[in-house]
Amino acid sequence: MHASENQAHRESPEEGTFTGQGPSFEERTLPLPPGVRDPQGHNPRMTMLSPSSCASLSLSTLPGQAGRTRHPSLRLSHPLRLLLTSDHLSPTRFTRTSTLPLALKADRRPPRPRQPIATTPPPYATSTTTTTTLDTMSAPAPPVFKIAPGIQSYDWGKKGSSSLAAQLAEESVPDFQVDENKPYAELWMGTHPNCPSRTGSGLLSEYLAAHPELIGDAVLKRFPDARNGDLPFLFKVLSIATALSIQAHPDKKLAEQLHKSKSDIYKDGNHKPEMAIALTPFRAFLNFVPPAVLVRNLLAVPELAAIVPSSAVSSLAKAAGLSDSPSLSDAQKLEEKTAGDEEKRALKEVFSALMSANEDDFKPQLEKLVKRYKAGDLKDGESKEIADLAVELEGQYPGDIGVFCVFILNVVDLQPGEAAFLGANMPHAYINGNIIECMATSDNVVRAGLTPKLRDVDTLVSMLTYEAGPSTAQLLKPQEWHHDPSTLLYDPPIAEFSVLRTHLAKDEVTTHAAVQGPSIAVVTNGGAQLSWTPGEVDGDVQVTKGDVLFLGAGQEVKIQALQDVEIFRAFVEA
Numbered sequence: 001m002h003a004s005e006n007q008a009h010r011e012s013p014e015e016g017t018f019t020g021q022g023p024s025f026e027e028r029t030l031p032l033p034p035g036v037r038d039p040q041g042h043n044p045r046m047t048m049l050s051p052s053s054c055a056s057l058s059l060s061t062l063p064g065q066a067g068r069t070r071h072p073s074l075r076l077s078h079p080l081r082l083l084l085t086s087d088h089l090s091p092t093r094f095t096r097t098s099t100l101p102l103a104l105k106a107d108r109r110p111p112r113p114r115q116p117i118a119t120t121p122p123p124y125a126t127s128t129t130t131t132t133t134l135d136t137m138s139a140p141a142p143p144v145f146k147i148a149p150g151i152q153s154y155d156w157g158k159k160g161s162s163s164l165a166a167q168l169a170e171e172s173v174p175d176f177q178v179d180e181n182k183p184y185a186e187l188w189m190g191t192h193p194n195c196p197s198r199t200g201s202g203l204l205s206e207y208l209a210a211h212p213e214l215i216g217d218a219v220l221k222r223f224p225d226a227r228n229g230d231l232p233f234l235f236k237v238l239s240i241a242t243a244l245s246i247q248a249h250p251d252k253k254l255a256e257q258l259h260k261s262k263s264d265i266y267k268d269g270n271h272k273p274e275m276a277i278a279l280t281p282f283r284a285f286l287n288f289v290p291p292a293v294l295v296r297n298l299l300a301v302p303e304l305a306a307i308v309p310s311s312a313v314s315s316l317a318k319a320a321g322l323s324d325s326p327s328l329s330d331a332q333k334l335e336e337k338t339a340g341d342e343e344k345r346a347l348k349e350v351f352s353a354l355m356s357a358n359e360d361d362f363k364p365q366l367e368k369l370v371k372r373y374k375a376g377d378l379k380d381g382e383s384k385e386i387a388d389l390a391v392e393l394e395g396q397y398p399g400d401i402g403v404f405c406v407f408i409l410n411v412v413d414l415q416p417g418e419a420a421f422l423g424a425n426m427p428h429a430y431i432n433g434n435i436i437e438c439m440a441t442s443d444n445v446v447r448a449g450l451t452p453k454l455r456d457v458d459t460l461v462s463m464l465t466y467e468a469g470p471s472t473a474q475l476l477k478p479q480e481w482h483h484d485p486s487t488l489l490y491d492p493p494i495a496e497f498s499v500l501r502t503h504l505a506k507d508e509v510t511t512h513a514a515v516q517g518p519s520i521a522v523v524t525n526g527g528a529q530l531s532w533t534p535g536e537v538d539g540d541v542q543v544t545k546g547d548v549l550f551l552g553a554g555q556e557v558k559i560q561a562l563q564d565v566e567i568f569r570a571f572v573e574a
Contacts (some may be wrong), residue, residue: 141211142539143555144532147204147520148174149548150188150195155452156242157185163239164279164434168522171546189235189520189548189570194267194443197520197548204550205229208518216553219517222495222574233497235520235570236437237279242396244430245451246285246405247460249274251424254463255444265454266444273494274439275421275476277501277568278414279524282433285409287426288468291320291343294350297407300381303369304407307357308350316346344466352461354404355448363399370394370403386411389431393450402449405429410471417501421476421492425465436524438570440496486510500569504528504561512557512569519551519571526565531558543567 151169160180161167165187169176178184188195191205199207208214209229223232249272250258259269276284288294295317298305305313319342373387390406397403409427414420422428429450447453448460478488481500487510490499504510523543531540532555542562543549551557551569559567 141207141214141552143214143552144530144539144541144557145199145550146172146541147189147548147550148172148198149522150197151176151184152186152188152195153183154185155183156240156244157183158239158241159183164524165237165239168237168524168546168548171544172548183241184239186239187237187522189522190233190441191229191231192234192268192441192443197550203229205231211552214550214552215518216516216574218574219553219572223572230441231518231520232441232495232572233570234439234441234443235497235522235568236439237522237524238276238430238435238437240282240430240432240434243393243432243450245445245447245453246402246409246427246429246449247445247447247451248425248427248464249422249439249442250444250446250463254425255442258444258446258459265456268442268444270440270442270444271424272439272442272444273421273423273492273496274437275419275490275492275497275499276414276430277419277436277490277499278416279434279436280416282414282418282435283431284412284414284420285405285427285429285431286412286420286422286471286474287410287428288347288351288408288466289410290468290470291316291347292322294347294408294468295320295322296381298350300379301369301407302379303365303372304354304404306365307362307404308353312346312349312353316343316350319343319346343468347466347468348461348464351408351464351466354408355401355457355461357401359399362401362404366394366399366401366403393431397450400450402429402451405449410474412471412474414475417478417488419476419478419490420474422474423465423494425463426467426474427460427464436499436501436522436568438497438499440494482513484510487512495572495574497570497572500567500571502559502565502567502569504559504565506561506563509558509560512559514554514556515571515573517553517572517574519569521549521551521567521569523547524566524568527562528565528567529560529562531560532556 149169149172151165151173157163157165159182161178163184166178166184168187169184170178189197191197191203191208197204201207206229208231209227212220212227215226215229215231219232220226223230226232250266252269252271255266255271256269258266276282289297295313298308298313298316319340370391373391378384378387386406389411390403393403393406394400405427409429411431412420414433446456446460446463448455448457476490476492478490478501481487481489486504486508487500487502490501492498500512502510502512523545525545527542527544529540529542530549532538541549551571559565
C-alpha cells in the first residue's frame with residue numbers, strides 16, 4: 001500500500017478547516033480541526049460510514065449573521081454517509097452532497113477522548129440547505145419535515161424516466177435509480193402498510209404515533225386509527241401508459257365484509273373514495289353512460305348486441321322510456337336522462353350479461369368489431385373516437401371482454417388542473433396520462449376487465465350503484481382557497497381528505513393558513529422556500545421537484561417561489 005493511502009486524513013493549516021481523503025472503509029473516525037467545539041464546550045466527533053473511494057469533505061467557517069457567532073459548515077464533495085456527534089449534540093447524519101450549517105464554534109481547546117457514538121437514526125428534518133435528521137423520537141417534533149415516499153411498479157405504468165412518478169422518486173426515494181426498461185406507475189405518500197412513507201429512522205406512522213400533536217386533537221377524535229399514526233388519506237402520483245382495469249372500490253360496510261371473508265385478496269377493511277386531478281391531458285372511464293346512450297349503442301353496434309340478450313336490451317329500453325323495440329332516433333332523444341330505479345335494475349342486467357359472457361361467445365364478436373373498426377367501417381350512430389379507443393384497448397389487452405366497456409362507460413378527458421371525484425361502488429378505469437390522486441387509506445380494488453389480475457365479476461356486479469348519467473356528473477370544480485388566486489381547493493364530499501394546488505411564478509409569495517389536521521405536500525414542478533414561525537421548532541426549507549413534506553396540524557407555512565413552482569398538498573380536518 002502506498003504511503004498516501006495510509007494517510008487517510010490530514011489537517012489544513014487554516015484554522016477551522018479540515019480536509020480528509022482516503023480509500024473506502026467500513027467506518028472511520030475523522031479528527032476535526034483543533035478547538036472545534038459545540039455550543040456547550042464539548043468536542044464533537046465525526047464518523048464516516050462506508051464512503052465511496054477517494055471521497056473528500058471539508059469543515060470550514062462561514063460568516064454568521066450580524067451579532068452572531070461564525071459557524072462552521074461541513075461540505076461534502078461526494079455523496080457520503082457521515083455521523084456527527086458530541087456529548088451535547090444528538091447524532092446528525094447526511095447522505096447527499098450538500099452544505100450544512102452546524103451549531104458549532106471554533107476555539108483552541110484540546111479535544112476530549114472519543115465517546116461512544118449513538119447508533120439510532122432519527123427521522124428526516126429540514127434546513128435551508130439540506131435534509132438532515134431530527135434528534136430523537138422524544139425530542140420536540142418540527143412542524144414541517146421531509147419524508148421518503150414509496151414507488152410502485154405496475155405493468156400499466158410509464159417506463160423509465162418518461163414516468164413522472166419515477167422523476168419525482170429520483171429526488172425523494174433514498175437510493176432510487178431509474179431503470180429505463182421498468183414501468184413506474186405510482187408514487188405513494190402516506191402510511192398505508194403496502195407501501196408506507198418513511199423518515200430517517202423508520203416509518204412515518206411510528207413517528208406520528210410518538211408525536212400525536214402533529215395529527216391534532218380533532219383528527220385524533222374523528223379517526224381512531226390516527227392514534228396509531230395512521231393517516232386517514234393516501235396521496236399518490238400516477239403515471240399511466242396503458243389502461244388500468246375496469247374496477248370499483250367498496251364502501252365501508254362491504255370492505256369490512258370482503259376483508260373478513262377474502263383477506264388474502266382484500267387486505268384492509270376500509271372504503272376507498274378517491275379523487276383524480278390531471279397533471280397532463282388525462283383520459284378515463286368514469287361511471288355508466290345514461291341508459292338511453294347505452295340503448296343507442298346496443299342498437300348501433302351489432303357485435304355488442306350479439307353478446308347481450310335481447311330481453312335485457314328490451315328491459316333497458318322500456319325503463320329508459322322507450323318502446324320495447326326502440327329506434328336509434330328514439331334513443332338519441334333521451335341521451336342525457338339519468339337512471340332511475342327501473343333503469344338501474346335493467347342496467348345491472350345488461351352489465352352482468354356482458355361481463356359474464358362466455359369466451360366462445362364474445363371473443364369472435366370482439367375480433368369482428370376490431371377488424372371492422374381497423375377497416376374504417378363505422379355504422380350509423382357509431383363514433384370514430386370510440387372506435388379508435390376500442391382498437392387501442394384491444395391492442396393492450398387482446399381478447400379481453402373489458403374492451404366492450406367503451407360502449408357502457410363514459411369516456412372523460414380532463415385537462416391539467418381539472419378533477420373528478422369517484423365515490424365508492426362506482427365503475428371506472430384510468431386510460432392514460434399523469435394525475436395526482438388522493439383517496440381514503442385503502443388498497444381494495446374489485447376488478448372485472450382489462451386486467452391479467454384476479455377478476456371478481458360477481459362482487460363487482462353486485463356492489464355497483466348503477467348511478468348512470470352524463471360524463472360531466474363526476475367532475476369536481478376547485479375553488480379559491482382563502483381568497484388566494486394562487487391556491488385552489490379541491491374539496492370532495494367526504495371527510496378523509498381535501499387537496500390544495502398552489503401555483504406561483506418566480507419570486508411570488510403566498511401563505512398557507514394553518515389547517516387543523518396533518519398534511520402531505522409534493523412538489524411536482526419548480527422550486528420554493530418554505531418557512532414557518534412561530535412554533536416550538538421554527539425553521540425553513542428549500543424544496544425542488546420531487547420533494548415530499550409532512551406538515552403538522554395547526555402550522556401556518558409561507559411559500560416563496562424560487563422559480564415557477566407547483567405544489568399539491570393533501571390534508572384532513574375533522
